[in-house]
Amino acid sequence: MAHDGSAKQVERLSRRSVLWRSAALTAATGGFASQVNAQGTTGNLPPNNAEWTTRPGGPFLNPPYGQPSPFEKGVVRVLPSAPNPFPTGTRTPLEKLHGTITPNGLFFERHHAGVPAIDPDQHRLMVHGLVDRPLLLDMNDLVRFPSVTRIHFLECSGNSSSQYVGPSGRTAQEIHGLVSCAQWTGVRLATVLAEAGVKPQGKWILAEGADAAAMTRSIPMELAMAEGMLVYAQNGEKLRPEQGYPLRLFLPGIEGNMSIKWLRRLKVGDQPFYTREETSKYTDLLPDGSALEFSFLMDAKSVILSPSGTQRVQKGTFHEISGIAWSGRGRIKAVDVSVDGGRTWQEAALEGPVLSKALTRFRLPWRWDGSPVVLQSRAMDESGYVQPTRKALVAARGSSYVYHYNAIQSWRVAASGEVSNAHA
Amino acid sequence: MRTLNVLWIACAAATLAAGCAVRAPGVEANSGQPLGIGRAPTAQEMRGWNIDVRPDGTGLPAGSGSVALGKTVYDAKCAACHGADGKGATAPALAGGVGSLGSGKPVRTIGSFWPYATTVYDYIYRAMPWDKPMSLTSDEVYGVTAYLLSRDKVVPDNAVLDAKSLAAVRMPNRAGFKPSDDRARLSGNRCMRDC
Numbered sequence: 001m002a003h004d005g006s007a008k009q010v011e012r013l014s015r016r017s018v019l020w021r022s023a024a025l026t027a028a029t030g031g032f033a034s035q036v037n038a039q040g041t042t043g044n045l046p047p048n049n050a051e052w053t054t055r056p057g058g059p060f061l062n063p064p065y066g067q068p069s070p071f072e073k074g075v076v077r078v079l080p081s082a083p084n085p086f087p088t089g090t091r092t093p094l095e096k097l098h099g100t101i102t103p104n105g106l107f108f109e110r111h112h113a114g115v116p117a118i119d120p121d122q123h124r125l126m127v128h129g130l131v132d133r134p135l136l137l138d139m140n141d142l143v144r145f146p147s148v149t150r151i152h153f154l155e156c157s158g159n160s161s162s163q164y165v166g167p168s169g170r171t172a173q174e175i176h177g178l179v180s181c182a183q184w185t186g187v188r189l190a191t192v193l194a195e196a197g198v199k200p201q202g203k204w205i206l207a208e209g210a211d212a213a214a215m216t217r218s219i220p221m222e223l224a225m226a227e228g229m230l231v232y233a234q235n236g237e238k239l240r241p242e243q244g245y246p247l248r249l250f251l252p253g254i255e256g257n258m259s260i261k262w263l264r265r266l267k268v269g270d271q272p273f274y275t276r277e278e279t280s281k282y283t284d285l286l287p288d289g290s291a292l293e294f295s296f297l298m299d300a301k302s303v304i305l306s307p308s309g310t311q312r313v314q315k316g317t318f319h320e321i322s323g324i325a326w327s328g329r330g331r332i333k334a335v336d337v338s339v340d341g342g343r344t345w346q347e348a349a350l351e352g353p354v355l356s357k358a359l360t361r362f363r364l365p366w367r368w369d370g371s372p373v374v375l376q377s378r379a380m381d382e383s384g385y386v387q388p389t390r391k392a393l394v395a396a397r398g399s400s401y402v403y404h405y406n407a408i409q410s411w412r413v414a415a416s417g418e419v420s421n422a423h424a
Numbered sequence: 425m426r427t428l429n430v431l432w433i434a435c436a437a438a439t440l441a442a443g444c445a446v447r448a449p450g451v452e453a454n455s456g457q458p459l460g461i462g463r464a465p466t467a468q469e470m471r472g473w474n475i476d477v478r479p480d481g482t483g484l485p486a487g488s489g490s491v492a493l494g495k496t497v498y499d500a501k502c503a504a505c506h507g508a509d510g511k512g513a514t515a516p517a518l519a520g521g522v523g524s525l526g527s528g529k530p531v532r533t534i535g536s537f538w539p540y541a542t543t544v545y546d547y548i549y550r551a552m553p554w555d556k557p558m559s560l561t562s563d564e565v566y567g568v569t570a571y572l573l574s575r576d577k578v579v580p581d582n583a584v585l586d587a588k589s590l591a592a593v594r595m596p597n598r599a600g601f602k603p604s605d606d607r608a609r610l611s612g613n614r615c616m617r618d619c
Contacts, residue, residue, distance in 0.1 A: 085505075085514040086554070113551060126465055126473055133458065136465040144461050195458050206476055212557050214550035216476065265473055274479050276547035279538050283601065289526025291537075295604030336616070345616045380614060388612035396610045400530050408612070 077106055078173060087114050089156070091177025095305040100324065100351075100359040101151070102180035104235050109242040110156050110178065113212035116262055120246035123210065125192075125230070129268035132197030139246050142232060145187035145195075150229065150252065152357045153326045155179040155298050157255030157282060157403040163390065164399045167423045172308040175421060176409070179301075179326065181359035182234045184250055189228030193268075202268040206275070207249050210264035217258045217282075218272040219251065223296065227252045227357075230263065253328030253357040254296045255403070257282050287398035298328035300387050301406040302335050302362070302379035313417045315370035321348070324359045327381035331355065334380045335362040341374035341410070341424045342389070348377070368413065374424045375411045390423055477546035481591025484545060488586035489567025491574045497564045498571050501553045510534075510575050515554070519575035522596055535576025539601055541593035544569045566590065 044050035068075065075097075077090035089110035092102055102108075109115075120139045128134040159178035162168035169175035193205075198221065205224050209215035219228070231250040232239060239245040244261030251259050257277060272278070272294070284292040302325035307313050321339075325332045331354050336345040348362040362377065379387045390407035412422035477483040498510075510518035510533075521531025530536075534544055549565045551557050560568070570585040579585065579593060613619075 113554070113557070126470065128465065128470055128474070134464050134470065135462040136469060137462040141462045145459065195461060197458070208473075208476070212551070214475070214557065216550070267474070267476065269478070271478075273476055274540050274543055275476075276538075276543055276551075279540065279543055280532065280534070284604065285525060285530055285532070287526070289530070289600065291525075291601050292604040293601045295606065297606040297609070299609055336614070342619055345619070378612065378614070384611075385609070386612035386614050388610050392612065393610060400528075404609075 075106065077108065078177075087111065089178065091173050092180045093171075093173045094177055094179070094303070094324065095172040095308045095311070097305075100181050100361050101235065102182055104182070104237060104240050104243070107180040107182060107234070107240070107243060108154075108156065108178050110256065111211065111213075111242065111261070112215055115242045116211045117241065118210060118246060118262060123246050123264070125247060125263060125266065127192060127196045127266045127268075129206075129266075130199040130202035130270065131193075131268050132199065133195070135192075135196050137192070139232070142187060142192075142230060142247065145191055147185060148188055148229065149183060149185045150227075151181065151183045151355050152250070152252040153179055153181040153359050154250070154256050154259060155301075155326070155328075157257060157295075157298065160405040160407075160409075161402050163405055163407065163423070164394060164397070164401055167421045169421060170309045172303055172305050172409075175309070176303050178256070179359075181326070183236065184229060184231045185233035185236075186229045186231035186247075186250065189230055189249070190225045192230060192266075193225065196268075198268055201270045204269050204272050206265070206267040206269060206273045207258070207260040207263060208265040208267070209244075209260045209262040211262045215260055215262075215277070216273065216275040217260055217277050218269075218275060218294075219249075219258060220294075221268075223251065223254065251296075253298055253330075255282065255298055258296065282403060284397070284403055285400050287400070295404060298326075299404065299406045300327035300329065300332070300379040300381040300385050301325065302332075302377040302387060303409045304337070304375055304377045304411060307375070307413070307419045308411055309419055309421045311419045313368050313413055313419060315368060315417060317367070319366050319368060321364045321366045321375065323362055323377055325350075325362055325377070325379040326357070326359050327379065327383075327385065328357060329381045329383040329385055330357065331382045332360040332379055333382045333384075335360075336378045336380075337362070337364045338376040338378070339366060339373055342376050342408070345378065368417075370415065372415050373413045374422060375413065375419075376408050376424070378408050475546075475550060477542045477549075479540040479542055479591075481542055481587055484542065484587035484590060485562040486587070487562035487566055488584050489563045489565065489570055490584045491567070491570045491579070491581055493563065494567030494569065494571025494574075497560070497568050501556075501560075502568065505554060510572055518572050522576050525597070525600065533576070534572055535578055535596060537597050537600075539595055539598050541569070541573060541578070541590055541595055544572060545590060 075093050079090055092106050092108045123139055125137045156178035160176050203221050205219045207217055207219055229250040231248050247263045248261040249259050249263050284295050304321055304323040306322045321337055325335045335348045337348045338345045348364040351361040354360050387408055393407040410422045410424040411419050413419050505513055505515035506518050507513035517533050519533050519535055521533045521536035524531045545565055548568055566585045570583050573579045574581050
């Protein structure tokens with residue numbers, strides 16, 4: 001190729017880059033993939049050199065905040081299957097993700113009165129009640145505190161709740177998509193509470209959001225002090241609006257509802273505040289009509305993602321069974337996998353680093369012989385807690401229980417290779 | 425209180441200034457001295473946000489409302505979502521279901537399930553109506569609370585509620601709750617063969 005640097009060549013290049021820019025803009029609006037497909041693909045396969053190999057590619061990031069490949073447009077959060085007149089939440093496409101960190105654009109969301117659009121310059125956190133020095137903090141104040149960064153999962157306590165009643169939902173996303181995992185940055189709650197000086201009578205904290213529900217939960221002081229964080233960043237960027245921008249509470253291993261988003265107020269009291277969320281919701285109704293209150297912990301749980309519901313397995317071929325496990329009690333110690341509906345189990349390999357209260361990836365090589373089978377995974381954590389069977393869980397709790405469903409998930413592989421949700 | 429805060433801030437500033445020379449960089453946060461970040465909210469600032477209401481009635485404002493007033497407000501601003509008489513529509517039922525909790529089909533409402541009546545006031549004020557939270561006056565919130573409680577006969581149809589009488593209401597399911605013991609959660613069995 002001649003390198004004459006002629007004006008003509010420069011002009012041609014710049015015109016081409018203009019064309020690419022407009023293509024990238026189309027991509028941002030979702031129309032790019034169909035354009036590419038419309039050009040046909042067979043000519044791009046070996047032994048031919050593909051069109052993307054035989055002409056220069058696009059320029060730097062455009063838009064400046066990058067987007068996934070337009071070919072990945074099916075990897076999105078979905079709304080709940082039942083229509084709801086009030087916005088409630090979206091679920092993470094677990095089976096379409098890799099590793100253990102959830103991209104922020106796919107992190108599940110749950111809200112009780114919509115997502116507020118908060119100007120961070122006008123956001124304040126008030127800390128008061130049984131403290132020596134009530135505080136009013138703006139976002140600049142909050143980032144000045146010594147910071148910490150931790151990787152933890154967050155799970156809605158209503159995740160998988162439809163399974164109490166019977167098999168419902170087809171994909172891992174539909175059934176278990178109210179769990180995600182991220183790297184969180186903020187200031188320890190203990191640091192801010194020490195700044196305010198909690199009085200000895202201060203035993204519970206009311207956390208309140210700035211959303212239209214002024215969302216509130218009561219948190220025991222011990223729990224808040226242990227690992228609680230006031231978070232302003234997620235996976236390296238500022239929180240997304242649906243995750244509580246500009247400030248949220250984060251309580252590792254604890255039901256998601258308590259990690260109050262859009263946090264505006266912490267009030268220290270001597271006893272629980274008994275808000276609507278911890279009385280009418282997020283309590284566990286037992287078969288005898290009594291109910292448990294303040295059941296905070298998210299127990300050990302796991303789910304096979306590959307293969308999982310609606311996917312297809314080919315007979316006689318190699319597959320890596322792979323999925324995620326997590327526990328609110330600490331680190332995952334082991335994950336066992338059964339390929340015969342729970343009669344026999346093999347210990348899967350855990351991919352490190354295995355972090356406390358974080359998603360952990362497990363893997364097990366497998367070759368399917370073509371006969372119908374049921375695949376299961378069972379997590380055990382460092383406290384010795386073992387994920388229970390569905391039968392045992394429902395026998396203990398009944399089917400009116402709503403929260404904290406953590407039973408073993410079964411996936412049935414039919415003779416056709418089709419994988420579906422089953423209650424084995 | 426405010427004087428104390430001002431004193432403390434002055435004190436902290438002096439301590440920080442004096443301590444700078446001897447403190448190593450990266451010293452553990454809160455190793456004794458406050459960092460002096462933020463300021464004290466004024467009494468007025470605190471008043472606007474200090475809206476929570478506790479089971480003993482602490483936090484309830486002055487004012488009062490009757491069942492009759494509550495019905496008027498409810499019909500105008502709540503019934504579209506929660507249905508006539510609180511029976512439920514697109515939003516959950518608020519009344520009915522008393523005595524159903526131990527049945528196969530429990531109905532969880534204010535009257536059947538909620539342990540404290542004060543929580544009803546707290547929630548209505550902070551979050552309702554859906555499209556305009558914090559827009560009701562305290563009289564209106566007392567009234568709607570009274571109306572909803574009257575649906576399940578927790579208060580009589582001629583009730584007028586205020587801070588004192590609302591805190592004195594005993595809910596039907598008050599004794600229905602016990603603290604969860606997370607340590608006692610159901611655990612599985614790690615059987616590996618012939619399970």
